Amino acid sequence: SNLTLLDELIRDIDESTDVPFFNISLPREIALHIFDYLSIKDLYSCLQVCKSWHTLSCDELLWYNLYRRLKFNNLNKTNDDSWKDQVKEVILLNQQVTINFKNHQCRTTKLTNRLGIVLTCANNNQTTIVAGYSSGIVRTWSIEAVLDTEEDTEDHEQLDTPEIIYESTDTDQDTDLSSVRSVGLLKNDIYAMHDNGLLEIWTNDISDKPRFTQKLTSLPIKHLANDENILCAASRSKFSVWNFNEVNIFA
CATH class of the missing domain: 2.40.128.630 (Lipocalin)
Known part of the structure; x- marks a missing residue:
C-alpha cells in the first residue's frame, strides 16, 4: 500500500472503513500498551474517534492501571461495575469533597472520652x-x-x-x-x-x-516520623530507627 501513516489514520477515523488502522498495522496488545500512556481526557477523546478506538479506550485493563496510578483508596467497586465507571465515581467524589472543603461544608462527629483527661495528640x-x-x-x-x-x-x-x-x-x-x-x-x-x-x-x-x-534517655525528642514499617525518632544527640523488633540506635 502507498498510503502514508497519516492517510491510514484519516481513513481509520471514517467509521465506514471496514478494517481500522490498528487492525492493519498493530496487534491489539500493542495498541493497548500505547493507550496506557494516555490521560483520562485523552482516553475520552479517543472514545469518540471510531468504534475500534472506542473499544480500546474502554478496555478494563487500561482503566484498572489508571486507577492504580491515581492511587485511589476508597474502592467501592462491585462485580457489575467497570473500572472506567469506578474511576469516574471516585473522581466525582473527590471533586465534591474539595468543593465541600472550600465552602466549609462538613458533618462533625464528636469522639468523646472520660472527663478529667486531656487529648494531647x-x-x-x-x-x-x-x-x-x-x-x-x-x-x-x-x-x-x-x-x-x-x-x-x-x-x-x-x-x-x-x-x-x-x-x-x-x-x-x-x-x-x-x-x-x-x-x-x-x-x-x-x-x-x-x-x-x-x-x-x-x-x-x-x-x-x-x-x-x-x-x-536522650530527651527531649525533637522529631518523629514513620511509614508502614519503620519508625524514626530524633533528639539533639541521637537518631533511633525501629524496624519491627529490630532496634538500631545511631549517635
Whole structure:
C-alpha cells in the first residue's frame, strides 16, 4: 500500500472503513500498551474517534492501571461495575469533597472520652483514628464506624466507647503517668511516645500489654516520623530507627 501513516489514520477515523488502522498495522496488545500512556481526557477523546478506538479506550485493563496510578483508596467497586465507571465515581467524589472543603461544608462527629483527661495528640490512616491522652492511654476508633454514624443522632454510643483502649505500662507509683506526646500507625502496629521518653508499641486490635517498650534517655525528642514499617525518632544527640523488633540506635 502507498498510503502514508497519516492517510491510514484519516481513513481509520471514517467509521465506514471496514478494517481500522490498528487492525492493519498493530496487534491489539500493542495498541493497548500505547493507550496506557494516555490521560483520562485523552482516553475520552479517543472514545469518540471510531468504534475500534472506542473499544480500546474502554478496555478494563487500561482503566484498572489508571486507577492504580491515581492511587485511589476508597474502592467501592462491585462485580457489575467497570473500572472506567469506578474511576469516574471516585473522581466525582473527590471533586465534591474539595468543593465541600472550600465552602466549609462538613458533618462533625464528636469522639468523646472520660472527663478529667486531656487529648494531647491524634493521628489517622485510611481506616483508623488513634488518640493519646494526658493520662498515658491510647484509644482508637474505626473511620468506617464514624462515617456510618447517623447524621441526626446526638448521642453516638459506638463512638463514646473506643474500639480498643491501650493501657500504658508506665506504672511508676511515685509519679503520675506520663502524658502521651505522639501517636501513630504502622502497618500492623500502633505506637505511642510519652513525654518522659517511653516508647510503646502495640499490635493492632489487641488490647494487651505492649509487645515492645523502650525508654529513651536522650530527651527531649525533637522529631518523629514513620511509614508502614519503620519508625524514626530524633533528639539533639541521637537518631533511633525501629524496624519491627529490630532496634538500631545511631549517635
